Amino acid sequence: MTEQRLAVPSDAAQLPALTRFLQEFWSAARLPPAQALPFELALEEVFMNVVLHGSPAGTAPRVEVSLSMRDLKLTMTVEDDGPEFDPLAAPPPDVTASLTARPVGGQGVFLVRQMMDAVSYQRVGARNQLRMTKEITRSSGNPSRG
Amino acid sequence: MNVRFERLALTTLVIPEGRLDFGAAAAFQRHIEEVLAGAATASAAVIIDCSALDYVSSAGLRVFLLAARAAQRAGTSFALCALKPAVREVFELSGFSRIICVHTDRATALASAPREPA
Numbered sequence: 061m062t063e064q065r066l067a068v069p070s071d072a073a074q075l076p077a078l079t080r081f082l083q084e085f086w087s088a089a090r091l092p093p094a095q096a097l098p099f100e101l102a103l104e105e106v107f108m109n110v111v112l113h114g115s116p117a118g119t120a121p122r123v124e125v126s127l128s129m130r131d132l133k134l135t136m137t138v139e140d141d142g143p144e145f146d147p148l149a150a151p152p153p154d155v156t157a158s159l160t161a162r163p164v165g166g167q168g169v170f171l172v173r174q175m176m177d178a179v180s181y182q183r184v185g186a187r188n189q190l191r192m193t194k195e196i197t198r199s200s201g202n203p204s205r206g
Numbered sequence: 207m208n209v210r211f212e213r214l215a216l217t218t219l220v221i222p223e224g225r226l227d228f229g230a231a232a233a234f235q236r237h238i239e240e241v242l243a244g245a246a247t248a249s250a251a252v253i254i255d256c257s258a259l260d261y262v263s264s265a266g267l268r269v270f271l272l273a274a275r276a277a278q279r280a281g282t283s284f285a286l287c288a289l290k291p292a293v294r295e296v297f298e299l300s301g302f303s304r305i306i307c308v309h310t311d312r313a314t315a316l317a318s319a320p321r322e323p324a
Binding site: 072075076079094097100101104105108153155156157158159160162164165167168170171174175 | 227228229261263264265267268271272274275278291292295296299300301304305306
C-alpha cells in the first residue's frame with residue numbers, strides 16, 4: 061500500500077501545490093494519466109469548498125489531503141479542522157434546467173459524486189472528513205467514466 | 207492559463223490553453239466579457255475553441271454558463287468546439303452540453319456561425 065499526505069492552510073493560493081502533489085503521486089504510482097481527472101477535479105472542488113464556504117472570515121483551517129492506493133483502489137481523503145460542514149447534504153443541481161434557470165453554483169460536489177465510485181462524509185472529532193474512492197483500471201483506452 | 211484570440215470575419219475565436227481551474231477562472235472571465243462586449247455591436251459570433259484546453263472544473267463551467275447567458279441576452283451566437291475528453295466528460299456529466307452549444311470541431315462551429323450582419 062502506498063500512502064502520501066500533504067497539509068496546507070485553506071487558501072486558494074495553495075491549489076497549485078495540491079494539484080502538483082496529486083500529479084506527482086500519479087506518476088510515481090505509474091497510474092494511467094487519462095484516469096486522473098476524477099481525482100484532480102475532486103481535489104479542487106473539495107478544497108475550494110473549504111476555502112470558500114468552510115473558512116469563517118479571518119480564519120484559515122488546516123486542510124490535510126491523503127492519497128492511498130491499495131491494489132487498484134485509490135482513496136483520497138480531505139480533512140479540515142473548520143466548522144462542521146457536510147458538502148454531501150446539498151441537493152444536486154437540476155441538470156435538465158434551461159440556460160437561464162440553471163443555478164450557477166453547486167456543480168462541483170455534484171460532479172465529484174458522479175465521477176467517484178464512493179464518496180462519504182464524517183465528522184471526526186473536530187475535523188470534517190470527506191473520503192472518496194475509485195477503482196483504477198490498468199488497461200489503456202477510454203478515459204475513466206463512472 | 208494562456209488565452210489566444212483570432213478574428214475571422216464576424217467571428218471571434220477564443221482559444222484557452224492549459225487548465226481552467228479556480229485560479230484561472232477570474233482572468234478568463236474578464237477576457238470573455240471583453241470579447242462579448244466587442245461582439246455585441248457587430249451581431250457576431252463568439253466561439254471558444256477548446257482544442258488546447260486540458261482541464262475544466264466547476265469554476266470554469268461557471269464562466270461558460272455566465273458567458274452563454276450574456277451572449278443570449280445580447281443576441282450574440284455563442285458556442286464551444288473541439289473539447290478534449292477530460293473537458294467533454296465534465297460538460298456531459300454536468301448537463302452543460304445540453305444548455306451550451308458544443309461543436310465537434312472548429313470547422314463545424316464556423317459553418318454554424320452567422321456570416322452576415324444581422
